[in-house]
Amino acid sequence: MKFPGQRKHKHYFPVDARDLRSKEVGLPSRPVRSHICGIAQTLVDIEAHVDDDLLARHQLVKGNSLLIDDAAANALYAELKQQGKIVEEHAGGTIGNTLHNFATLSDERAVLFAVMERQIEIGSYAYKYLSNTSSKVDVNQLQPVDGPIGRCFTLITPCGERSFAISKGAMDKLEPEAIKPELVASAGALVFASYLMRSGDGDNIDQAALRAMAVAHEAQVPVVLTLGTRFLIEQDPAFWQDFIQQHVTVLAMNEEEAEALTGESDPLKAAEIALQWCDLVLCTAGPEGLYMAGYCEESQLRETEHELRSGAIGEFNRYEFSRPMRRDACDTPVKVYSYIAPYLGGPVEILNTNGAGDGALAALLHDMAANRYHRINVPNSAKHAVSSLSYSSFSQICKYANRVSYEVLVQHSPRLSRGLPEREESLEEGYWDR
Numbered sequence: 001m002k003f004p005g006q007r008k009h010k011h012y013f014p015v016d017a018r019d020l021r022s023k024e025v026g027l028p029s030r031p032v033r034s035h036i037c038g039i040a041q042t043l044v045d046i047e048a049h050v051d052d053d054l055l056a057r058h059q060l061v062k063g064n065s066l067l068i069d070d071a072a073a074n075a076l077y078a079e080l081k082q083q084g085k086i087v088e089e090h091a092g093g094t095i096g097n098t099l100h101n102f103a104t105l106s107d108e109r110a111v112l113f114a115v116m117e118r119q120i121e122i123g124s125y126a127y128k129y130l131s132n133t134s135s136k137v138d139v140n141q142l143q144p145v146d147g148p149i150g151r152c153f154t155l156i157t158p159c160g161e162r163s164f165a166i167s168k169g170a171m172d173k174l175e176p177e178a179i180k181p182e183l184v185a186s187a188g189a190l191v192f193a194s195y196l197m198r199s200g201d202g203d204n205i206d207q208a209a210l211r212a213m214a215v216a217h218e219a220q221v222p223v224v225l226t227l228g229t230r231f232l233i234e235q236d237p238a239f240w241q242d243f244i245q246q247h248v249t250v251l252a253m254n255e256e257e258a259e260a261l262t263g264e265s266d267p268l269k270a271a272e273i274a275l276q277w278c279d280l281v282l283c284t285a286g287p288e289g290l291y292m293a294g295y296c297e298e299s300q301l302r303e304t305e306h307e308l309r310s311g312a313i314g315e316f317n318r319y320e321f322s323r324p325m326r327r328d329a330c331d332t333p334v335k336v337y338s339y340i341a342p343y344l345g346g347p348v349e350i351l352n353t354n355g356a357g358d359g360a361l362a363a364l365l366h367d368m369a370a371n372r373y374h375r376i377n378v379p380n381s382a383k384h385a386v387s388s389l390s391y392s393s394f395s396q397i398c399k400y401a402n403r404v405s406y407e408v409l410v411q412h413s414p415r416l417s418r419g420l421p422e423r424e425e426s427l428e429e430g431y432w433d434r
């Protein structure tokens with residue numbers, strides 16, 4: 001397990017280089033590993049730069065992710081191919097990206113519950129998917145299917161917005177039996193996306209997710225939901241509010257999805273509203289940066305050393321040096337918020353914003369998994385006197401998540417090709433100290 005977040009001095013947990021005293025206090029001689037689990041729709045992204053007219057001609061909606069049938073997918077593919085508009089084809093899917101990025105950042109295992117074509121030909125989409133996936137992503141649990149995996153046409157219009165058209169293939173054919181309860185129950189987190197809940201009749205990926213959530217709930221494993229697109233949420237916000245209340249510990253969303261869920265356009269205020277349904281919120285807000293909101297026990301609060309900020313909530317970052325806790329784990333829960341502007345103000349050139357939010361979530365998951373790893377290996381550490389959801393503070397996680405998003409913005413693929421640099425070379429090394 002790599003050390004999450006701050007990358008200046010220590011890159012790995014000291015538990016990997018334990019001194020002889022560890023034997024005296026009865027610690028295991030080799031660190032116990034930790035993993036997370038995710039339930040994913042297996043998708044390859046087909047990235048193309050198009051004009052608004054193409055979206056209109058194919059009845060697509062800007063910013064949305066729409067399911068399209070085979071005839072529409074074939075017509076779209078033929079047009080993009082014929083006009084030479086396809087720039088890249090790479091493994092995608094919100095959770096596939098998140099697990100890959102988690103594994104790349106942390107060097108830890110991420111178990112992928114998803115389908116995969118039974119017979120794979122070299123050069124096929126299934127082949128591309130697997131060869132674009134980190135070797136730390138555990139693909140041993142994939143459920144074989146007879147149909148093709150899904151294709152996600154990722155259409156980028158001149159304004160920089162990306163719109164998705166999904167040809168789903170067999171991506172929703174995951175069965176509840178494919179979920180291995182023992183892997184979920186021993187995980188640091190279970191993560192899935194709201195997209196799963198729109199699977200059609202005869203497809204059971206939603207049932208598979210519900211099964212996994214029930215196991216996670218029983219074993220006190222944090223359940224992490226990322227909201228895919230605002231269009232899905234605004235169809236029935238009450239359903240999602242209720243769903244989050246019933247199942248979800250940690251909610252990740254962007255500011256548009258936050259507004260669809262809560263009716264509030266201010267991301268900070270929306271995050272506060274969402275805290276009535278879950279324990280921790282990550283809300284990204286594009287060029288504005290990102291917010292976190294959560295709970296901490298009053299006696300564990302730590303005041304920030306940064307300048308106090310006011311917005312929809314006055315001096316909202318006062319306790320951002322605290323670590324997030326489940327509301328139920330607090331005797332006197334206090335709401336805590338943090339915010340950060342984009343790293344270096346954002347890249348000079350953004351190649352593709354696709355997956356920037358998935359990157360931020362991967363960083364948060366890394367920090368959560370690191371906490372569990374540390375708790376298992378150094379149970380007597382003062383860090384674990386109270387039960388926190390993460391290893392680092394709200395403030396530190398914000399920085400880390402933001403830093404990872406930056407890395408996604410400067411490449412085409414939503415998947416990181418490598419971890420963060422071991423040492424930040426830029427003048428902004430002080431970023432971590434701010």
Ligand SMILES: Nc1ncnc2c1ncn2[C@@H]1O[C@H](COP(=O)(O)OP(=O)(O)OP(=O)(O)O)[C@@H](O)[C@H]1O
Pocket residue numbers: 253254255284285286287288289290341342343345346347350353354355356357358359360402405406409
């Ligand atoms: N135009 C931009 N300029 C600077 N930073 C940006 C920009 N767009 C995104 N970011 C950074 O990336 C983070 C996540 O972006 P965003 O809110 O767009 O995610 P998202 O909509 O969930 O993306 P996706 O769904 O594609 O994963 C932001 O918090 C910010 O740090």
Ligand SMILES: Nc1nc2c(ncn2[C@@H]2O[C@H](CO)[C@@H](O)[C@H]2O)c(=O)[nH]1
Pocket residue numbers: 040041043044045065091092093094095097152164166193195228354355356358414
């Ligand atoms: N799982 C899933 N991912 C999607 C869907 N629509 C878009 N995406 C992914 O969203 C990612 C960016 O967040 C892209 O890599 C897309 O593959 C969908 O319906 N399901």
